[in-house]
Amino acid sequence: MASEPASAQASDPAAVEPLLRLTDVQAGYGRAALVLRGLSVTVAPSSVVCLVGPNGAGKSTVLKVASGLLTPRAGQVVVDGVDVTGRTPQQLLAAGLSHVPQGHSVFPEMTVAENVLLGAYTVHDRSVIAERADFVTGLFPLVGERWSALAGALSGGQQKQVEFARSLMVRPKVVLLDEPSMGLDPKATGKVFEQVQRMRDAGTAVLLVEQNARRALEAADVGCVLDLGKVHITGPAPTLLADPRLAQLYLGGRPKEVP
Template sequence: MSESDVILDLDRIEAGYGRAALVLRGLSITVRRGTVVCLVGPNGAGKSTVLKVASGLLRPRSGSITLNGEDVTGKGPQPLLRRGLSHVLQGHSVFKEMTVEENVMLGGYSVKDQSSLADRVEFVRGVFPIVAEKWGAAAGLLSGGQQKQVEFARALMVRPDVVLLDEPSMGLDPKRTTVVFEEVARMRDAGVAVLLVEQNARRALEMADIGCVLDLGTIFTTGPAPELLADPKLSELYLGGRPAA
């Protein structure tokens, strides 16, 4: 892939909270067009902090962030959203008393052209069939996995180039987790780059293109996800056991 395929680039990032010690220590990650990059690692490794820095929620102390070739270091969430980055936060964030339609349309509030807005609605309804099926239902009546798909659809309403996902399977049973990961793959297939943080490391890497193992605020190793899954040492240290024979 060429440099033009790079959507999001974090270069030698150092970041932390207040006057506390650094959480990220010289971390570098590249996310390319139409790929899923999965961040895995032990608790406290800095995975969610990476997403906060990338989305502008946390300003890095040093290093640079480039989005679609533009230096956006230090810019906040709203400017980054306008430049093509969406962030789906950990946990559920649907408004349960509102319909699926109303929840999804909140993601398009900044789209002023009605024709473009209608196109985006049809696009997300096509990517997420359950969203189309439950369009008029109250979001609170949906299962946890279905609510997560509503959040994904809302994030895609602004036509993002990259979506950040923080623990999308949190609180879901294995069946609904499988559905959520299938929907992440559908986003990738629709041309969206995805930077994913996930505690269910093995399952996430089975779906991802690139894996990044974080430890103590830096990248321990990175490479094609199938290669990380097949590495016995990595599997034992970070993925909850040896790979299946």
């Protein structure tokens, strides 16, 4: 099956205009206290950025602001140079942000094909849909192999691939992944992170939220540690993994050995 060419890795993420920029975002729910208190984060082209932090730090809330599910009370959301602050989820999807929520979101009684093609519901040109279906099945061969199967018959890790494939049918600039490894065993978790990197290598940037901080940082290019509603520390993921203080506080133990 045809696949679209892989884009080059950004050699210096700091030197290129980010695809997604959240600046000084404040956000919360109803009358409750703010969850995000001046949070800033950027996602460069062809990079995986991983948000880690304690339970309730606001990681999923960042993704909800980025995808328009939650309107920020202050701050700015910019996609590929365009200010999209306050736009609806549909407008943000059109601007290039695709959100894969926590948990399972496939329709189990529908086939894998039907689930994937739902991702292209805004596209009306059949040849474009076919070309994109070729692209996602090239990227996730299992999705092509199980194309006619009921999605509910797939394992949890396989269903995640269907969700990833569906999210790419809009050809997003950035995919927002909320805890993709949740509920998966270690083997399936490893595969999920391989697929995250494959999406990046095929030209889609990724903003990832994970409880499984160590595994996620191992797959990421950049890590951001959230605390008290802000990005507390940010840097190359291997640097964060090697930092003994972070390892103790957020990664559950000793730092990774650096060769």
